[in-house]
Amino acid sequence: MGCGHDAARHADELLTVAGEVSGALWAQAVWTVANIRVRQGDRDTGAELMNQAIDGFDGRDDLIIWMRLRLGAARLDLLPVPPGTESARQRVQEVQAALPFAGAPTIEQQLLAVRARIAVLTGDLDEARTVLDQKDTALAGLRKRGRPEPVPPSSPHGWRRFGAGCGPRARLTSRPALPRLEASLARPPRAAHRTGRHPDRARVEL
Numbered sequence: 572m573g574c575g576h577d578a579a580r581h582a583d584e585l586l587t588v589a590g591e592v593s594g595a596l597w598a599q600a601v602w603t604v605a606n607i608r609v610r611q612g613d614r615d616t617g618a619e620l621m622n623q624a625i626d627g628f629d630g631r632d633d634l635i636i637w638m639r640l641r642l643g644a645a646r647l648d649l650l651p652v653p654p655g656t657e658s659a660r661q662r663v664q665e666v667q668a669a670l671p672f673a674g675a676p677t678i679e680q681q682l683l684a685v686r687a688r689i690a691v692l693t694g695d696l697d698e699a700r701t702v703l704d705q706k707d708t709a710l711a712g713l714r715k716r717g718r719p720e721p722v723p724p725s726s727p728h729g730w731r732r733f734g735a736g737c738g739p740r741a742r743l744t745s746r747p748a749l750p751r752l753e754a755s756l757a758r759p760p761r762a763a764h765r766t767g768r769h770p771d772r773a774r775v776e777l
Contacts, residue, residue, distance in 0.1 A: 576713055580584055581607075582603075582604045582607045582608065584638070584775070585600050585603060585604050586600070586601070586604050588600060589601055589604075591641075592635075594628075594632045595625075595628070595632050595633045595636055597628070598624045598625070598627070598628040598633075598640065599636065600648050601620050601621075601623050601624040601627075602620075602621070602622055603639060605617045605618075605620035605624065606619045606643075609647065611765060612685075612750060614647070614650060614651070618644070618647055618648075621640065621643060621644045621647060622644065624640055625644060627646070628640065629748060630669070634669060634672060634673050635675055635678065636665045637669070638669055638673060638675070638678050639681075640679070641662040641663075641665055641666050642662070642663075642666055642681050642685055643683050644662055645658075645659040645662040645663055645689075646659075646685060646688075649685075649688055649689065649692060654658065655686065656693050657693055658688050659685065659689055660689055663685055663686055663689065665681060666678070666682050667682065670682065673722075675685050676682075676709065676712075676713050679709055680706060680710060681689070681708060683703075683705055683706035683709065685704060687699045687702040687703050690702060726747045728768075733755060737761050
């Protein structure tokens with residue numbers, strides 16, 4: 572049982588909590604559980620939860636969360652073999668269309684990373700190089716300005732103790748947060764020969 576059992580139990584508890592809230596808090600809770608399911612190796616359930624969060628959340632409540640949900644789902648689309656490049660591309664197009672209204676440089680960086688990944692997986696290496704050049708240029712501009720992107724007030728940092736550790740000290744808090752769904756999927760999963768793991772079991776965060 573151990574940590575895996577505790578994480579599964581806490582995920583179930585969080586889904587119960589999600590049923591008692593709405594809007595951004597609900598989307599973030601479902602998003603968090605999707606991340607946990609994928610990390611446990613249950614990619615199908617993770618994808619189902621991500622789609623549930625996307626379908627049930629109105630971008631007018633929080634455009635940043637709306638965009639990050641789609642980027643997380645796009646990254647998840649690219650994990651199977653063969654990858655779901657068409658569905659990922661559709662999600663990327665939705666985020667691209669909303670980008671001018673968000674004013675979020677970090678979202679642009681994540682978007683370009685997913686676009687480059689799609690290009691590599693579809694064999695369009697010229698496109699991948701072009702997109703990565705755009706990403707580097709945008710990142711250099713951010714560093715030159717030296718101003719971190721402000722965190723929207725509606726995107727608090729919480730759920731910090733959710734699934735942190737095992738046993739009696741592992742607990743849920745009442746502080747909602749943006750789960751780090753975009754962090755590790757902004758880069759492709761490590762190859763099995765480097766990690767010593769099966770590719771389907773690579774640690775992934777949406």
